[in-house]
Amino acid sequence: MSGGPPSMSAPVCLIENTDRGLQAVDSSLKLLRDIQQPVVVVAVVGLYRTGKSYLMNRLAGQQSGFALGSTIESKTKGIWMWCVPHPSKPDHTLVLLDTEGLGDVDKGDSKNDAWIFCLGVLLSSTLVYNSRGTIDNQALEKLHYVTELTNQIRTKSEVTRDEDGEEVPQDTQFVQYFPGFVWAVRDFTLDKKIDGRDVSDDEYLDHFALQLKKGLTQKVLEYNLPRQCIRSFFPTRKCFTFPFPTSSDKMKCLDSMPESQLEPDFRQVADRFCTxxxxxxxxxxxxxxxKVTGSRLSHLVKIYLDTISSGNVPCLENAVVAMAEIENQSAMTEGLRQYELGMQPLKAQFPTDLDKLSAEHRRLSDVATKEFLKRSFKDEGGKYMAQLTEKIGQLFDRLADENMQASEERCRKILSDLYATVAANIKNGAYAKSGGFKVYSDHRDAVVAQYRQHANKGMKGEEMLEVFLQEKSAEANSILMADTNLTDAEKKEKEAREQAAVQEQRIRAEEQRRQELQQALEEEKRAQEERVRCMEEKFAKEKRQQQEELQRALDSKLEEQRQMIEKGFKVEHGMLNLPLSNSASKFTSSGFGIVNLFSSFYSSSRIARRC
Known part of the structure; x- marks a missing residue:
């Protein structure tokens, strides 16, 4: 399908991890730029040698592709990408991102790991965190990257405040823009029981692994920190516990092993995960x-990497503004290109009449506008829409001039061809005799009649006939004066008729120009009304999207609040001002402490009441 993903037999490197830092691969960005479909982006992150790549190959519907490796060495470097048609969302592209393994001791650069994790969050709509064994405190401590996100990412270029002037907590903002979170626990062997009761994977994650402890001591805050980050930042959470796929001695052959030889329980969980x-x-x-298309995703990658390489912190708001500038410029260029290409067949037929030119202009203006609106977003103030309208107007003016010139040349040729015999008679003196003016008048009137019947004269048909009659008036007057068969009175009468005929044609030409101008004004009015209607529809749609985005965030926060209250986390307002130890203050000032949790709950509640 046009605008869909390219045919990719294997993944490609999207972001290289080089000695100079993280850098985008131009050829991979080009692949993304050609994708005009909305994208669903699934990124997998996790410690190295935990089998991340296997899950991504399954999502791609392939047994191999992303490097699995069979040694303790990390195979994936940087971030690799595989674009495939989405298996269940028509006209969508599934973009799979396999990230470099975190915690590789050979790299010796924890900041690099933090940026890899950060990019996985920024670029994806679903983030899969892959780990081995069980979700215990050690596993949560290894996920310390999530606690650093407020140092790595900003949602706004300036502090966001609510209607009461209070700062909106970072986690309340993050949950609007962050991906869904899936924890894939590999090689899981424990019984999932809580208080002797069998529980689901999701219950194991939410009610056991991510359960918070009560209290405000330093030890409790340190324990709660990564758990609260996951709860606060990610709008949805899901867990899958995978048993061993096969015996340990066959693990190195996993990428070449037929699926039928894998353990049935493992295949069942893998199928549920993919579904x-x-x-x-x-x-x-x-x-x-x-919505982000492949093209927009390519801009996001470049914007984020440029920001990181400059030593700054990626800002979601600034990235969207920068991406909108690029995309809106591209959308305007594409709309203009569609208009220009569409006009080529008609241009080859010049000259044409105004009705045909105007109808095609109106049709292609609508095509260009729809193409622009399909690709553009956040065109605040209609800046790029106005530029597109202006450029289309300029192009139409040039085409109209070319059509006029072609019409003038065509009309002159028709008149010249039709008048050729009359011109030859004049040169030979055929009309220089008694009664010659009547013969000349009859021949000239026949030329005019034939000219009027001639098709495809274009928009200057009447005007060029006026010019023709004006040019021949001296010639006609000379033949008239030389005709001895006419009295002076008859000559004056016929001269007056000649002038009246020229004047009548001038009036007809002016009427044609007036009608053309009126038609052009009416066409422009209709086009402007249609553009306004399309823009209003787009703005209304974007407003609904913003409201839905906010509502999802509020629902997520309020659900967290409900669950916390059910578990007995009840806090009086005065507790928000309790003195904390230095270590505890470190966590709460970063926006992650348990006190901040309830602060954000109060903020969410205020917003909910206003809504």
Whole structure:
């Protein structure tokens, strides 16, 4: 399908991890730029040598592709990408991102790991965190990257405040823009029981692994920190516990092993995992609820990497603004290109009449506008829409001039061909005799009649006939004066008729120009009304998207609040001002402490009441 993913037999490197830092691969960005479909982006992150690549190959519907490796050495470097048609969302592209393994001791650069994790969050609509064994405190401590996100990412270029002037907590903002979170626990062997009761994977994650402890001591805050980050930042959470896929001695052959030889329980969980990701992963959106296409994703990659390489912190708001500038410029260029290409067949037929030119202009203006609106977003103030309208107007003016010139040349040729015999008679003196003026008048009137019947004269048909009669008036007057068969009175009468005929044609030409101008004004009015209607529809759609985005965030926060209250986390307002130890203050000032949790709950509640 046009605008869909290219045929990719294997993944390609999207972001290289070089000695100079993280850098985008131009050829991979080009692949993304050619994708005009909305994208669902699934990124997998996790410690190295935990089998991340296997899950991504399953999502791609392939047994191999992303490097699995069979040694303790990390195989994936940087971030690799595989674009495939989405298996359950028509006209969508599934973009799979396999990230470099975190915690590789050979790299010796924890900041590099933090940026890899950060990019996985920023670029994806579903983030899969892959780990081995069990979700215990050690596993949560290894996920310390999530606690650093407020140092790595900003949602706004300036502090966001609510209607009461209070700062909106970072986690309340993050949950609007962050991906869904899936924890894939590999080689899981424990019984999932809580208080002797069998529980589901999701219950194991939410009610056991991510359960918070009560209290405000330093030890409790340190324990709660990564758990609260996951709860606060990610709008949805899902867990899958995978048993061993096969015996340990066959693990190195996993990428070449037929699926039928894998353990049935493992295949069942893998199937459920893929089904969930395909059905529940949302289309990637950015601030404002705008859907991300492959082209827009390529800009995001470049913008984020440029920001990171400059030593600054990626800001979601600034990234969206920068991406909108690029995309709107591209959308305007594409709309103009569609108009220009569409006009080529008609241009080859010049000259043509105004009705045909105007109808095609109106049709192609609508095509260009729709193409622009399909690709553009966040065109605040209609800046790029106005530029597109202006450029189309300029192009139409040039085409109209070319059509006029072609019409003038065509009309002159028709008149010249029709008048050739009359011109030859004049040269030979055929009309220089008694009664010659009547013969000349009859021949000239026949030329005019034939000219009027001639098709495809274009928009200057009447005007060029006026010019023709004006040019021949001196010639006609000379033949008239030389005709001895006419009295002076008859000559004056016929001269007056000649002038009246020229004047009548001038009036007809002016009427044609007046009608053309009136038609052009009416066409422009209709086009402007249609553009306004389309823009209003788009703005209304974007507003709905923003409201839906905010509502999802509020629902997520309020659900967290409900669960916390059910578990007995009840806090009086005065507790928000309790003195904390230095270590505790460190966590709460970063926006992650348990006190901040309740602060954000109060903020969410105020917003909910206003809504």
């Amino acid at each position: 969930y990701v395909f059905s529940e992963s949302r289309t990637k959106t950015v601030q404002g609820g705008h």
